[in-house]
Amino acid sequence: MNLQDFLAMEEGRDRDELIDLRSLDLVSEYDSHLMCPICHCPFVEPVRLQCDHVFCGSCLSSAITTFRSADSEEFPCPSCRNPTQEVSASVPRLLINMCDEIRVRCPLITEGCQEIIPRGHVQSHVEKYCGYRLLPCPDGSCDQMTRSKDVGMDQKCIHRVRRCPHCEEDVLEHEYEEHERELCPVLEVTCVDCETVVTKGALREHIESCPEVAIPCTASKYACPVKIRRADIAEHEQSCPIVAMGPYFETQNTRLKSLESSMRHLQQRNEIFEDGLANIRATLVESTRLGANSNSGGQPTQSGREQQSSARADVDTDDPADIAASVFSSNATTYLLSLHESLREEVSQLSHAITDLDVRASMAIMNECLRIKEDIAHTNAAVNSVRMQVQWLMNPRLHQGARGGAVRTNTTDNESSAAGPSHAAGQTLGPLRPRRPSDGGREGTKL
Amino acid sequence: MGSIKRISKELTELTESPPEGIMVELADESNVYEWRVKMDGPEGSPFHNGKFLVKLSLPTEYPFKPPTVSFATKIYHPNVTNDEKGSMCLGMLRADEWKPSSKIAAVLQFARQLLAEPMPDDAVEGRIAEQYKNDRTRYEEVAREWTRKYAC
Numbered sequence: 001m002n003l004q005d006f007l008a009m010e011e012g013r014d015r016d017e018l019i020d021l022r023s024l025d026l027v028s029e030y031d032s033h034l035m036c037p038i039c040h041c042p043f044v045e046p047v048r049l050q051c052d053h054v055f056c057g058s059c060l061s062s063a064i065t066t067f068r069s070a071d072s073e074e075f076p077c078p079s080c081r082n083p084t085q086e087v088s089a090s091v092p093r094l095l096i097n098m099c100d101e102i103r104v105r106c107p108l109i110t111e112g113c114q115e116i117i118p119r120g121h122v123q124s125h126v127e128k129y130c131g132y133r134l135l136p137c138p139d140g141s142c143d144q145m146t147r148s149k150d151v152g153m154d155q156k157c158i159h160r161v162r163r164c165p166h167c168e169e170d171v172l173e174h175e176y177e178e179h180e181r182e183l184c185p186v187l188e189v190t191c192v193d194c195e196t197v198v199t200k201g202a203l204r205e206h207i208e209s210c211p212e213v214a215i216p217c218t219a220s221k222y223a224c225p226v227k228i229r230r231a232d233i234a235e236h237e238q239s240c241p242i243v244a245m246g247p248y249f250e251t252q253n254t255r256l257k258s259l260e261s262s263m264r265h266l267q268q269r270n271e272i273f274e275d276g277l278a279n280i281r282a283t284l285v286e287s288t289r290l291g292a293n294s295n296s297g298g299q300p301t302q303s304g305r306e307q308q309s310s311a312r313a314d315v316d317t318d319d320p321a322d323i324a325a326s327v328f329s330s331n332a333t334t335y336l337l338s339l340h341e342s343l344r345e346e347v348s349q350l351s352h353a354i355t356d357l358d359v360r361a362s363m364a365i366m367n368e369c370l371r372i373k374e375d376i377a378h379t380n381a382a383v384n385s386v387r388m389q390v391q392w393l394m395n396p397r398l399h400q401g402a403r404g405g406a407v408r409t410n411t412t413d414n415e416s417s418a419a420g421p422s423h424a425a426g427q428t429l430g431p432l433r434p435r436r437p438s439d440g441g442r443e444g445t446k447l
Numbered sequence: 448m449g450s451i452k453r454i455s456k457e458l459t460e461l462t463e464s465p466p467e468g469i470m471v472e473l474a475d476e477s478n479v480y481e482w483r484v485k486m487d488g489p490e491g492s493p494f495h496n497g498k499f500l501v502k503l504s505l506p507t508e509y510p511f512k513p514p515t516v517s518f519a520t521k522i523y524h525p526n527v528t529n530d531e532k533g534s535m536c537l538g539m540l541r542a543d544e545w546k547p548s549s550k551i552a553a554v555l556q557f558a559r560q561l562l563a564e565p566m567p568d569d570a571v572e573g574r575i576a577e578q579y580k581n582d583r584t585r586y587e588e589v590a591r592e593w594t595r596k597y598a599c
């Protein structure tokens with residue numbers, strides 16, 4: 001917002017708040033960066049300038065009115081004197097929170113409030129919770145002030161003075177009842193036991209010493225039922241057997257008390273130990289689980305899978321409590337060590353099984369290879385023989401084709417030559433036969 | 448209103464932890480705007496061993512207007528007027544140089560620093576400034592003489 005708006009806003013702000021936050025008595029130390037450079041107090045409703053300097057809103061508004069030359073649009077920043085036109089009310093929340101955190105004394109300390117509260121809560125504390133806030137007396141005709149905690153439910157004025165009709169003393173209204181009952185020095189009363197007349201104020205004292213008042217035997221707390229006049233009590237105590245037992249009871253009582261306290265102490269310790277034990281037990285069970293799981297982790301071979309399932313079965317059948325019980329029958333460390341050993345054994349077994357399997361698998365593969373090689377050789381031979389036959393069958397036709405049907409007489413000759421190896425025939429007929437690129441290879445195999 | 452609070456705050460700070468060679472009190476307990484400052488001449492300057500009484504008066508608009516500093520004790524210094532006012536010329540105290548965030552403690556420390564290192568280019572007593580620049584031994588002699596005469 002620009003300066004005019006800011007000044008108008010500061011002007012319009014409700015200034016009749018109860019408390020001046022700047023005059024509070026700060027209890028905690030605060031960072032010097034939280035101090036407004038103008039009023040030297042922690043920021044109150046801070047605002048920010050373009051140059052990032054922060055001031056209290058009210059301080060800044062008075063600075064603007066002082067420094068600005070006749071309604072111009074800008075004024076120098078009170079810290080760096082950079083010309084400024086904009087005032088921003090958005091100050092980091094952090095800053096406001098830190099200022100509100102500063103601990104202060106309740107401003108009504110003059111009335112007796114001893115509270116120490118965060119500065120941010122002072123306003124609400126004074127308005128709502130502080131019992132020492134002065135309110136006008138609920139009775140409109142009385143012009144005195146009353147602490148808010150003294151304004152009772154009945155909304156009575158406590159300042160009205162009532163004159164005690166007996167002692168002629170002026171007593172405040174809310175204290176009158178007590179005055180009449182006990183304190184008034186003039187009113188007299190008769191002691192019910194000895195019929196002496198004493199003033200009310202002295203009655204309590206009198207009862208303490210009146211010889212006629214029935215009082216219990218000193219051993220009454222150890223069940224002596226006697227309750228007689230004070231004058232006779234000494235005589236009774238001389239003969240009372242329970243009084244004689246008194247010191248003994250006393251010592252027994254103290255012993256019991258000390259035993260009880262030590263037992264409570266031991267109980268507490270026991271609880272602590274049990275807690276610790278439960279913790280250890282839980283961790284152990286957890287680690288057994290983990291161990292079993294990691295055991296079954298990366299073994300896809302069959303034997304590995306068998307082991308894994310058996311291990312899991314072990315864990316599953318063993319109730320955690322059983323494991324725990326066996327654990328605690330011996331030392332926990334030994335148990336862990338043995339667990340470690342057995343796991344190690346399992347691992348070595350697994351590795352053996354793996355190598356075994358490896359060997360077997362490679363053997364099987366080799367066997368298969370040999371078999372397949374043989375098969376291929378067989379097939380090759382068969383193919384060759386088929387080829388030979390085909391050639392043998394083809395030869396006569398080719399001869400026929402080459403010479404035309406004319407030389408019928410040569411057929412027998414041809415047949416005899418075809419019965420021999422077709423190699424020669426093939427070579428002689430070479431140019432006539434359609435050749436395929438793979439033929440050479442075939443011939444190689446054949447030879 | 449706000450000024451009184453800030454002034455009393457600075458006064459408490461200055462009396463509780465005074466800067467070296469500076470002692471502060473109110474000239475009149477009922478008036479926070481007039482201060483009496485006792486300043487020791489800084490070591491290494493011709494004013495060493497002298498005790499100078501400085502009057503600091505704060506305007507009611509403080510901290511928006513600068514305070515004024517004047518020497519009640521006569522002093523031979525290019526930046527202090529050689530009359531009964533003894534007003535001191537301090538850059539930071541000029542109205543257009545003043546910043547509300549400056550503290551009185553800083554002003555006093557600056558004034559004391561000025562005793563050790565005068566600023567002849569900013570002088571109010573041209574003759575003393577001239578002498579300071581051209582005839583340093585003579586200047587120091589006279590300053591020491593005045594210190595002995597008026598400030599002991």
